[in-house]
Amino acid sequence: MFRRLPEIETALNAAGQTVSFTIDGRPASARAGDSVTAALLANGVTACRTTAVSGAARGPYCMMGVCYDCLVTIDGTGNRQGCQVRVAPGMAVETQNGKREVER
Amino acid sequence: MSRFDFDIAVVGSGPAGLAAAALAASKGASVVLLDEQAEPGGQIYRAVTETPVRDRKVLGPDYWHGAELLGPLRDSGAAHWPGTIVWSVARPREDAPDGHRPIQIGLSRNGSAAMLTVRHVILATGALERPFPIPGWTLPGVLGAGAAQVLLKTSGLVPSGATVMAGSGPLLWLLAWQYLQAGARIDAILDTTPKENWRAALPLLPGFLRSPYLGKGMKLMLEVRRKLTVIGNVTALRAEGAIGGDSALKSVVYTRNGTEHRLPADTLLLHHGVIPNLNLANATGCAQRWDEQQRCWRPTTDEWGATSVEGVSLAGDGAGIGGARAAEEAGRLAALDALHRLGRIGREQRDKAAAPHRAALDRALTGRAFLDTLYTPAEAFRAPADDTIVCRCEEITAGAVREAVRLGCSGPNQAKSFLRCGMGPCQGRLCGPTVTEVIAAERGVSPAEVGYYRLRPPVKPITLAELAALPKTDADIDAVFKH
Ligand SMILES: Cc1cc2nc3c(=O)[nH]c(=O)nc-3n(C[C@H](O)[C@@H](O)[C@H](O)COP(=O)(O)OP(=O)(O)OC[C@H]3O[C@@H](n4cnc5c(N)ncnc54)[C@H](O)[C@@H]3O)c2cc1C
Numbered sequence A: 001m002f003r004r005l006p007e008i009e010t011a012l013n014a015a016g017q018t019v020s021f022t023i024d025g026r027p028a029s030a031r032a033g034d035s036v037t038a039a040l041l042a043n044g045v046t047a048c049r050t051t052a053v054s055g056a057a058r059g060p061y062c063m064m065g066v067c068y069d070c071l072v073t074i075d076g077t078g079n080r081q082g083c084q085v086r087v088a089p090g091m092a093v094e095t096q097n098g099k100r101e102v103e104r
Numbered sequence B: 001m002s003r004f005d006f007d008i009a010v011v012g013s014g015p016a017g018l019a020a021a022a023l024a025a026s027k028g029a030s031v032v033l034l035d036e037q038a039e040p041g042g043q044i045y046r047a048v049t050e051t052p053v054r055d056r057k058v059l060g061p062d063y064w065h066g067a068e069l070l071g072p073l074r075d076s077g078a079a080h081w082p083g084t085i086v087w088s089v090a091r092p093r094e095d096a097p098d099g100h101r102p103i104q105i106g107l108s109r110n111g112s113a114a115m116l117t118v119r120h121v122i123l124a125t126g127a128l129e130r131p132f133p134i135p136g137w138t139l140p141g142v143l144g145a146g147a148a149q150v151l152l153k154t155s156g157l158v159p160s161g162a163t164v165m166a167g168s169g170p171l172l173w174l175l176a177w178q179y180l181q182a183g184a185r186i187d188a189i190l191d192t193t194p195k196e197n198w199r200a201a202l203p204l205l206p207g208f209l210r211s212p213y214l215g216k217g218m219k220l221m222l223e224v225r226r227k228l229t230v231i232g233n234v235t236a237l238r239a240e241g242a243i244g245g246d247s248a249l250k251s252v253v254y255t256r257n258g259t260e261h262r263l264p265a266d267t268l269l270l271h272h273g274v275i276p277n278l279n280l281a282n283a284t285g286c287a288q289r290w291d292e293q294q295r296c297w298r299p300t301t302d303e304w305g306a307t308s309v310e311g312v313s314l315a316g317d318g319a320g321i322g323g324a325r326a327a328e329e330a331g332r333l334a335a336l337d338a339l340h341r342l343g344r345i346g347r348e349q350r351d352k353a354a355a356p357h358r359a360a361l362d363r364a365l366t367g368r369a370f371l372d373t374l375y376t377p378a379e380a381f382r383a384p385a386d387d388t389i390v391c392r393c394e395e396i397t398a399g400a401v402r403e404a405v406r407l408g409c410s411g412p413n414q415a416k417s418f419l420r421c422g423m424g425p426c427q428g429r430l431c432g433p434t435v436t437e438v439i440a441a442e443r444g445v446s447p448a449e450v451g452y453y454r455l456r457p458p459v460k461p462i463t464l465a466e467l468a469a470l471p472k473t474d475a476d477i478d479a480v481f482k483h
């Protein structure tokens, strides 16, 4: 579980630097500049997918683009690395089940 | 049109790449700096141009040094292409008329692939956290300490709820210190530094006493020890979810003096040091060697960072772990050598210009051997127990790897065909070192003998649609698929 440092949260809201997007259809808000994965964590979503092999839940592990555990569906495209994509206004982020290979 | 898009391509905009690109371009070479991240800085200076953490005491002065590298880059005239993934570096066979064999770089920007032709490439791809395989490390809520630090730097996020940090190494202490400055909660630090390591490290202490980081490091560690609960001599760790559930971390079980203890935890941050991110160098065909002191594979380089592949050099932690200041100086040395190889400066000029940087590099590396030796993870974490997942992508356990060894699997490449281990999207980055160690221990030989995955481009998954859209000259195809 992660939270935003309070002084940063306050500054964001004051400056209107927030982004509205959805997580599995639910409205959510993040900081402009957050990666999709950071935005999920800031909204209390620690697990973003289940694995194809055993169905186990996974969440981000490396935050630098190497582990591929942060895969999510973004605006309908599956298996995107959430930690490498910035959240954008109106973006539809979905947690995903099973699918594992990066779309080819 | 010139056959070359640029004289030099630098891959990676951490300290090594920033320094290399700025120096090479300031001497008149045409340079492009490529990085998959949207902003320069690499790992240490992540988000230095845009971090929301404006209170400078939280991330500390070493972090803010990164901002000083940006001005020289801007002034140098180097092209800077952030948001660009480099998925292959290759040298076609045929010779160019002017004697320079062109290097072709496969890259992907905004979802489309392209090839770039250059004379020389400096790989400054940095490091990644050493895999820290323990039972339950795949549970949501378990992250690398470096990963958590990325969340702090880029988004101002800190753990909430019960938080445990575990492992060893300077970065673990640095993060704990940064969390203290930020007012974040840490319930305990479980220190896994093996007691026995002190015996091996002590003879190296005199070197460390001369290290420029000694004062800073000690101060930081003492403050953390004074203010937080630090539990030493931890010999085993396990992350557990709810009973019968695997959906999220609930507790951390650790062993100390032979007894198990349990801590409730919502977040567990693991760290056992960093190792070179060598996938691109490996796939380019650069020779690599096992480094016993750092217990990792590193590409083989000379004192300028030149690799076994002509026209390809390496700088920074991607060539072996030396830290950010060393990376910066290594970047400058690689740039000077590249300028020399391209005929822009003579040998004497290169050597003269290099002298201060080499001295600074030596200073930065002073005391490294002590840290490497002290913080070598215990064997139980490098080659974990049978029930531990080692390959996160394919969910292969250490036990399965050992079983494959008994069936005749002699190294990581064979493990791929036995188990699909290392064939997932992470391309072995999270399992390679562990698979090497497990097989070596099981066979009773050194990791050097066991070897490492032989990697192929593309080093990052790119879509077939992207590949198909590439211009299809023979050289392009060669660059993508040859090796
Ligand atoms: C997560 C993490 C956090 C760290 N934090 C600190 C810290 O706070 N303090 C400290 O002293 N050390 C830290 N380190 C250690 C780190 O290795 C530093 O010593 C330093 O960042 C190394 O500099 P570098 O220039 O060699 O590489 P890096 O700074 O790692 O930069 C490498 C760059 O290359 C890019 N790259 C890699 N592969 C490709 C590719 N195929 N295509 C395009 N771009 C690519 C990456 O995106 C990255 O920006 C950290 C390491 C990690 C892994």
Ligand code: FES
Pocket: A037, A060, A061, A062, A063, A064, A065, A066, A067, A068, A069, A070, A071, A081, A082, A083, A084
């Ligand atoms: S968290 Fe590891 S790739 Fe995104």
